[in-house]
Amino acid sequence: MTIFKQEIKSQKIAITIWSLSIGLLIAMCVLMYPDMESQMDGVNDMFSSMGNFTAAFGMDQLNFGTLVGFYAVEGGNILGIGGAFFAAIIGITALMKEEKERTAEFLLTHPVSRIKVISEKLFSVISIIVLLNLVVFGCTLASIVMIDEEIFWKELLLFQLAYLLMQFEIAGICFGISAFLRKSGVGLGIGIAALMYFLNILANISEDAEVLKYITPFGYTEGSDIINNGELKVEYIIPGMIFMVIGIIVAYVKYSKKDIH
Numbered sequence: 290m291t292i293f294k295q296e297i298k299s300q301k302i303a304i305t306i307w308s309l310s311i312g313l314l315i316a317m318c319v320l321m322y323p324d325m326e327s328q329m330d331g332v333n334d335m336f337s338s339m340g341n342f343t344a345a346f347g348m349d350q351l352n353f354g355t356l357v358g359f360y361a362v363e364g365g366n367i368l369g370i371g372g373a374f375f376a377a378i379i380g381i382t383a384l385m386k387e388e389k390e391r392t393a394e395f396l397l398t399h400p401v402s403r404i405k406v407i408s409e410k411l412f413s414v415i416s417i418i419v420l421l422n423l424v425v426f427g428c429t430l431a432s433i434v435m436i437d438e439e440i441f442w443k444e445l446l447l448f449q450l451a452y453l454l455m456q457f458e459i460a461g462i463c464f465g466i467s468a469f470l471r472k473s474g475v476g477l478g479i480g481i482a483a484l485m486y487f488l489n490i491l492a493n494i495s496e497d498a499e500v501l502k503y504i505t506p507f508g509y510t511e512g513s514d515i516i517n518n519g520e521l522k523v524e525y526i527i528p529g530m531i532f533m534v535i536g537i538i539v540a541y542v543k544y545s546k547k548d549i550h
Contacts, residue, residue: 292406296413300379308421311371312428318363319432322356356433357441361448361512368425368452369510372418373482376456379417380463381478383410384544385470403545411537414464418456422449447515454526455506458533459485465536468543503528 297304352358384407426449433440463478470477489507492498502508502525509525 290409292401292409293413293416296383296410297416300413300417303375303379304417304420307371307375308424309428311367311375311421312425314367314371315360315364315425316428316432318367319356319360319429320436322359322438323436325359356438357444357516358512360429360441361444361516364429365448365452365510365512368448369455369507370482370486372421372425372452372456373459373486373507374479375421376418376460377463377478377482378475379414380460381467381470381474381481383414383464384467384540385472385474404541407541407544411464411540414460415457418453418460422453422456425449443519444516447519447521448510448512451510451515451521454521454529455510458506458529461533461536463536465539465543468540468547 353362429445430440459482463474463481466477466481467474485505486507488501488505489511492501492505492508493511502522506529509522509529511522514522
């Protein structure tokens with residue numbers, strides 16, 4: 290597990306910065322809720338009159354007057370965008386890092402197979418994403434306790450699971466792309482995450498574009514669906530997990546045969 294440990298060690302600053310940034314931003318939003326609760330009726334009325342804008346972000350089906358509704362929008366957007374970008378960066382840099390940093394020759398001269406290299410790097414990507422979500426979950430729970438509100442366990446756990454799966458999917462896709470890269474692909478990874486986010490907005494605005502929900506991982510992270518249905522939409526999750534697995538398989542096939550410089 291030497292490679293795994295080295296990957297975790299090399300990413301410890303990024304893990305700390307991203308997890309605390311996302312976690313503390315969500316905590317700040319939750320801590321603001323008591324001061325804003327009395328104004329939520331007006332906010333609901335305002336958003337209900339904004340047409341496609343509210344539909345784009347799923348806000349037309351949420352009640353901002355409740356903590357769970359408030360969290361679904363504020364916390365969901367922070368964890369959704371921040372988590373997606375982080376997962377994309379971690380995934381897209383995993384396999385191209387050695388060539389970019391000129392350490393590939395040193396790594397591959399050791400008695401370790403490429404399959405083992407890929408497996409340990411993949412395990413490190415998964416572990417890093419899990420660590421980020423644990424920190425965010427802890428910050429969220431602490432902030433809810435601090436404002437003396439009842440914890441909405443079912444919805445909160447479903448939210449966390451949905452965003453964790455979303456991050457796994459994006460990381461898996463980017464992990465596969467990483468096997469083809471020799472130089473920095475951070476911009477490409479962030480671009481893929483951003484594209485997925487905007488595809489979901491498009492799907493929310495137009496009924497003709499709802500098929501995009503089967504493509505974008507943000508399709509199964511909709512706060513309104515989770516709150517109103519009390520479950521995740523499996524029909525959107527299954528294609529997403531297939532995309533993730535394909536990305537991982539591509540990484541194994543390509544990196545195993547790649548001419549590494």
